[in-house]
Amino acid sequence: MQGVTHRGLYTIGLAATLLLAPAHSAFAGGPVDKGTETDAGLEGDDLYARATAISYDTSKNGSGPAAGSVTVAGGSWTPPACWLAPKWTAKQFAKETEAGYKQISGDPNQAPHARKATHEFRQMYKDGKYKNYNLDKQDEGMWWGPVENPNAPILERTACNATLPFWAENGETPDIENAITPEILAGLAYEQIKVPGTEVTLAPEGTAKVNLPTWAWLDKGEFAPVSVTASLDAPGLNIQATTTARPIALELLPGTEDAETHPTSGECTVNEDGSIGEPYAKGAADRTPPCGITYFRSSGDGTFKLQAAVTWEITWTGTGGAGGDLPDGTFGNDQAVTVQEIQAINR
Structure with missing residues (x-):
């Protein structure tokens, strides 16, 4: 023109x-x-x-009242x-x-x-x-x-x-x-993408004890991969892509500096069966849990805010064999933990 x-x-x-x-x-x-x-x-x-x-086909998405969107882990991707x-x-x-x-x-x-x-x-x-x-x-x-x-x-x-x-x-x-x-x-x-909420099981049951390891775990099946498929179905142009999120780690933040995570990094890996950590067994109080926390002081009249967040590895596949990686995402929630100081522990 x-x-x-x-x-x-x-x-x-x-x-x-x-x-x-x-x-x-x-x-x-x-x-x-x-x-x-x-x-x-x-x-x-x-x-x-x-x-x-x-x-969007969200039939394979995460569900439940606590489900939510992941937050991009680091970087500036949007x-x-x-x-x-x-x-x-x-x-x-x-x-x-x-x-x-x-x-x-x-x-x-x-x-x-x-x-x-x-x-x-x-x-x-x-x-x-x-x-x-x-x-x-x-x-x-x-x-x-x-x-x-x-x-x-x-x-x-x-x-x-x-x-x-x-x-x-x-x-x-x-x-x-x-x-x-x-x-x-x-x-x-x-x-x-929506992933399930993250509420870990803690043991021994009841309140945590000072200097006594608290075990944390998520049962298998709770964190299976989720996916969403986006499609454009235009005349003569039909393309789609499926984005899949897979859980790869659980990060624990005790809510106080007077604590030690297990492992030290605070990141518990996902087991082959999809579970995270190991359920507490009677008599295991003296063992170091594969996933857990040891608190070194009591929470007094209040509680510590334990943060538990799962990291999700995110990949995609699309029309014509295309595919690749997208930034990892994280999603979790806070849990109130009461920690008591005791003089003796009966085992």
Whole structure:
């Protein structure tokens, strides 16, 4: 489009956001759980566009009242804030661009530069670089545009909005920055991962005793791997990624410096059967537990806040054999521990 500067293109990009974004908020990348939403009431182009929304299969996710999202362990990695994906059929794009153009150009309260930008945007797709919104190719492709992750900070999730809508044939993944890929889907699935709460069993039963090892463990089966699958089922472009979290360690923080963890690092590894630590057995009071704490002073009239957090190793696999690692995640909770000082212990 001759005569349009880079600044002009940016202005047109903003106009595109004004013209098209509000009508497509329903397809803006928010979680759609398979089995919880249907296509009831959608017809024609609406049904066609509904198929392009990212859906999440959370049937293998963690559950229970204490389940929650993991926190990225170290680093600055975050799930994708925005991406480019199929958003409109040719008919939808034409209809909404024309409607937005009429609304803005016919409003005398709109600033002249806004009316100019919307005019240039319309001309690009109607009589310029593209011809009549590619209506003659309605069944051959779709218009791609920016999609925002509603969970991302506002300034980050709008980073893709400067990219103008573009046409791609069905089945084609454009070679352009931020175009939707299995890896992006894996990052979005990471955001939907839920893992069970972490409440360790402590023994001997009752209150902990000063200088007496307190055993800590989690039974097998409580911390099996969990996974979420994110899918984009667009016409001619069906891609997906499954993100899986596997427990690899339990970290104990006693809640006081006057204590020693077992092992010294405070990190208890996951056993082959999926359990963590070892259940306390009668007569084992003199042994050092493979996972536990020894407190060196009492909690007085209060309690110590024991923090127990499980580290989850997170990997992904996707369409076409793609896959890799994502940052480990952590999730846990606090437990109140009463520690008493005694003069003698009967064993």
